[in-house]
Amino acid sequence: MESGRYSNIKIIANAKIESLKGQAGNYNVTVLKRPRYVDEDLCTACGTCVSYCPVEMPDSYNEKLVNSKCLYIPYPQAVPASYVIDPKYCLFQTKNECRQCEQACKDLKAIKLNQQAEHIDIQVGSIILAIGFDEFDARRKKAYGYGEYPNVITSIELERMLSASGPFTGKITRLSDRKHPKKIAFLQCVGSRDIETNAYCSSVCCTYAVKEAMVAKEHDPDVDITIFYMDIRTQGKGFESFYERAKTKFGIKFVRSRLASLERIHESENLLFKFVTEDGKHHSEEFDMAVLSVGLEPSRTAKELADTLGVKLNKEGFCQTNEFSPTSTNREGIFVAGAFQSPKDIPESVIQASGSVALASGFLSEVRGTLVEQKECVAETDLTGEDPRIGVFVCHCGVNIAGVADVKKIREYVETLPDVVYAEQSMYACSKDNQDKIKQIIKEHNLNRVVVAACTPRTHEPLFQETIREAGLNRCLFEMANIRDHCSWVHANEPQAATEKAIDLLRMGVAKARLLSPLKEETVPVIPKGLVIGGGLSGMIAALSLADQGLECVLLEKSKLLGGNLRGIYYTLSGNDPQKLLRDTIDKVTSHPKIKVFTEADIKEVTGYIGNFLTRFSIGQEEQTISHGVIIVATGAFEYEPKEYLYGENESVITQHSLEEKLALKNFNSDDLKDVVMIQCVGSRTKEKPYCSKICCSQAIKNALKIKSIKPNSNVYILYKDIRTYGFREEYYRKARNEGIIFIRYDDNTLPLVKEENGELRVEVFDPILGENILISPSLLVLSAGVDPGDNRSISKLLKVPLNFEGFFLEAHVKLRPVDFPTDGVFVAGLAHSPKPIDETIAQAQAAAARAAIPLTRGYVMVEPVASIVDSEKCFGCGICEYLCPYGSIKVISDEDGDKAQSISASCKGCGICASKCPRQAITMGRFTNEQIIAQIDAFSLATSDV
């Protein structure tokens, strides 16, 4: 929705790239735009045509579980919000008959049944590929009966079923008898970690299965759910506690097993699962419904697109990238983001999306801003001393409103309200021609307030505000009454009541409109310089990404050397050289003219707000102050220092980091590697440190394989809870097993026992496959110590940004804003955010730089008029507002008048917490003043009996 509204994003839907010519910086792309048979500029998405369309077809968005018309909008949030006709079903396209939709739309004439495909040439400097994935077709696993047994469904179908706006209004439904299942089984890794289909791990299925199971339990607490799995891979930030909650609070059963068969029971249409648990025992259990957790495959269009663009795919068919440049393709100027690069979840996809933007805009930085469309600005009319003159536009929205409520009656009523000097009915208030009409009426009738009674302000307010602004009225002199989404649509069978409610809503809107006043639209200048805190990999990459976009930045590192944890990484699973990455990155950072590096820097104080921060730091005895516009927090994390398994007591007990160093620097003797035991999840997934450290499984396998390559006859044992080699890392897990590395599973009840006897290490662990304890005397015991966030409290306090329960920095929104803090202008990247491997760190650092570059390149911050306003006469500086503000957007400042609160409108979000808690009522909110809200409430109480 946001991108659809953005003036510098042009969306061409229903299209594909036909050819690519030219080179990086000057690509010529030919796009084929397929006909949609509806003019998207004219269509207002009123939906009248749909009721006339006689043809039904399977609704793809709802996984074909129900039908839709062949004239449809794929889903409610679709952009463009315009209908499309499926030519495979449309009677006109197939048989040259019908044309009912044309008739239905005869006023707007948006239906264009003879529309032809278009070829569009576009000149671009760089390209970002984000074509996503396709789900695995479960029919390929014949043994699971999908497509044949009615009650075997895919996880994607279940996802739609669980949605309130889905095919069965949120009810899980058996397709055989439309009954609600009482016993559901999930089967993991369908089309993942399977050499017959896809050998890689799809990364997201464990977490989504856990989520779906929990949502199903929320809908019906009595439903019995079992998840059959190999390893539970909930490695993402916050997902481990989610999994724990599923087990302990929701009572979802997790069974580690191999499925022997899945049989259909014909009479009941139930399903019989026969499975083998890891102790070798055979079991069988009946379920009402089976859900196949299908994997992620490359998009079916990936191959064709890659061929057209000359972009390489990897052997799995995803876009080929390098671990150290995760968002770059093999072609210069062409970047990649999301599941086209590898299977990944929403936060990782959003991070990569921003990361690829950093590269693309760095590539284009010289020509930045040259094609930006700027709107001409009409001067605002001065309203000083004028009484309100309100114009009201009541929308029919085709039949959406007028089909239920009596619009004429509403309009007639509105005309009787005080200060309303003009009222009109519009067929479609939002249509283009009506915008011109509104502007004309504002001038003709000298209106100074406008109220539109139509749909929701959440989608349409900006459009109307733009219109009245073009007519010279301040944007804030506008109000909407939601008589569609909150009225005609939800009271479709009560026309009289809907009319009365619409009248009430309008009266309330007009009452508020009378008190609206123009608010200044201010801009605050931004100092075009970034501050990066932390000189590890993420901090250096973030600084470089900013600098490569032509922006100055300062990099502060508290230790003597740049590099952070990367200094201790000597090789990677896929064979890249991290030490070379380290040297190259340090060289680039220290030689870049736009980057200023300070090591041994200690931050003392940070003040200010987005665009205008002031940071004071010391280097030894010397103090410095810099001003800057944004902050990127990349303070990293540490290897956990184990307190368990004789670490620190016996020198043969070491961590993976020290093992890696030993192996890389050849600092060992041959006997050291004779029998190596590795214990996973030391300082991860424990009571004290409940999160998963994400990297240790791959790290252990990496080091184990290294040992095997140095000394092939060594015995390496990995004691683990779940092996989490997600994505393409799965290949190395398989390799490790093939090379004879022994994996022994343990859980919280069977923790390994480590003892020292006569100076020798002894490890005792229960092997669930053998069903007995085994005893190993290792030459080396390697602890896979987790990622410890360290003490982030001081930075958290200095910047007023939050930490999560585990001590990592907490982003503004886990999925949608994974590198932003709630405080504007402050961003996070790398291990400071959560444990992650090198490729994800690089992508996140680039993402943080891309986000930070937005205010820096724009040069100013727009102040939303919906901001707090302090009456300094009333304020007595108690500071409650400053204490409560979640965004650091109001501060008490001392001057000659004493302590007074001051609104930092540049970062105010308009929530109004300060206004409602101010004991002196000294704070009010733009467009939501006490008087306006009270007027709305008072207007509600007035009788509607005279209608």
Next chain:
Amino acid sequence: MSFEPKILGILCNWCAYAGGDLAGVSRIQYPPNMKVVRVMCTGRVDPEFVIEGFLVGCDGIWVGG
């Protein structure tokens, strides 16, 4: 005539109000008794608003956020 309560809804723009929109898009039917005042966050709700609502004759007030 049966009792029809007058209910005032003070809803957060980002969640409860958006939920109202979604109910509309999903055509979920509910009784028409509630009229909505939109705020940018329920943190904006001054106790005065609730008291005012009851003073002017609301039977119930839902602060949704």
